[in-house]
Amino acid sequence: MGLKAWSRVKSPWIMFAPCGGCNGCHIEIVACLTPRYDVERLGIKITGSPRQADILVVAGHVSKQITKALKRIYEQIPDPKVVVAVGSCALTGGVFYGEGDYVSYGLGGPVNKIIPVDVYVPGCPPKPEAIIHGIALAIQKLKEKV
Amino acid sequence: MVNLRVLVEAFKSLARCVTIKYPFGPPAYTPEGMRGKPEFDMEKCVGCGGCFNCCPPEAITIMEEDGKRRIEINLGKCLYCATCQEVCPEDAITLTSKFELAVYDLSQAKETVEVSQVKCENCGCYFAPEPQISKVRDRVLSKINPVQKETIEKDFQVYSKYCPTCRKQLSFKLNYHPRKYY
Numbered sequence: 001m002g003l004k005a006w007s008r009v010k011s012p013w014i015m016f017a018p019c020g021g022c023n024g025c026h027i028e029i030v031a032c033l034t035p036r037y038d039v040e041r042l043g044i045k046i047t048g049s050p051r052q053a054d055i056l057v058v059a060g061h062v063s064k065q066i067t068k069a070l071k072r073i074y075e076q077i078p079d080p081k082v083v084v085a086v087g088s089c090a091l092t093g094g095v096f097y098g099e100g101d102y103v104s105y106g107l108g109g110p111v112n113k114i115i116p117v118d119v120y121v122p123g124c125p126p127k128p129e130a131i132i133h134g135i136a137l138a139i140q141k142l143k144e145k146v
Numbered sequence: 147m148v149n150l151r152v153l154v155e156a157f158k159s160l161a162r163c164v165t166i167k168y169p170f171g172p173p174a175y176t177p178e179g180m181r182g183k184p185e186f187d188m189e190k191c192v193g194c195g196g197c198f199n200c201c202p203p204e205a206i207t208i209m210e211e212d213g214k215r216r217i218e219i220n221l222g223k224c225l226y227c228a229t230c231q232e233v234c235p236e237d238a239i240t241l242t243s244k245f246e247l248a249v250y251d252l253s254q255a256k257e258t259v260e261v262s263q264v265k266c267e268n269c270g271c272y273f274a275p276e277p278q279i280s281k282v283r284d285r286v287l288s289k290i291n292p293v294q295k296e297t298i299e300k301d302f303q304v305y306s307k308y309c310p311t312c313r314k315q316l317s318f319k320l321n322y323h324p325r326k327y328y
Contacts, residue, residue, distance in 0.1 A: 129174065
């Protein structure tokens with residue numbers, strides 16, 4: 001493993017993309033940054049720009065309006081990249097998804113319909129620990145890809 | 147009014163470290179009655195499908211094949227609302243405090259239970275789960291009038307072997323009909 005690859009795995013930077021929904025999962029992700037959970041002690045840092053990110057964290061059902069933007073964010077991330085979907089809405093559509101005509105008109109589809117997802121974190125919303133566990137799995141995936 | 151508990155917590159955190167060592171140590175705090183991963187009790191479940199009927203996001207599905215009824219919870223769709231736990235007549239489903247549910251493959255995020263079904267002796271179709279029928283029999287016999295108990299018990303043994311459609315067709319031939327108890 002070269003220096004570049006080692007530093008990538010040791011300190012993965014995260015791009016957080018909130019894509020609609022009830023905001024519950026977003027709050028839990030922000031809770032990971034609070035002193036109690038403090039993910040920065042693991043070298044994980046939230047960045048505002050997708051160009052500096054290694055891991056993309058998507059939360060919320062993806063509304064139709066944000067579908068294009070999510071695709072663009074995914075394409076802007078440099079290549080060894082891992083996508084983590086957080087929460088029931090991001091995984092399958094959750095309460096917004098139904099059989100036949102019962103699909104919400106604003107639902108752009110679960111995340112894996114738009115971009116390939118590597119790690120799924122179920123929960124409604126998941127605990128901050130569950131999200132940290134999901135990101136730990138994502139780092140292992142990143143190790144394989146680098 | 148100032149919340150005293152918050153103040154106490156604030157002063158305590160001056161003295162000790164608040165950050166938990168989660169991925170390498172235990173989680174912060176698991177409250178009692180936390181709604182985590184729903185789990186089936188294989189021995190208690192009768193396969194009645196009550197949880198399937200009440201599930202708000204339709205995360206629970208029922209599949210019937212090869213004489214088995216498979217009830218499945220899709221954890222990726224579940225709301226963790228515990229309505230199924232409330233409804234279950236046998237307390238077979240409980241929401242545990244497990245929260246580490248992250249997976250690489252979405253098809254793994256599932257909780258299943260399998261219950262065998264009774265085969266109709268006339269037409270050969272599978273019509274009801276086996277434990278459900280025996281549970282219903284026990285419940286009926288424990289509450290029924292002791293005068294009629296013997297007749298009903300005898301009838302039930304024949305009755306529980308046929309599916310609802312065949313039961314209607316054969317009721318005259320086998321001489322069991324609910325009306326004779328009126």
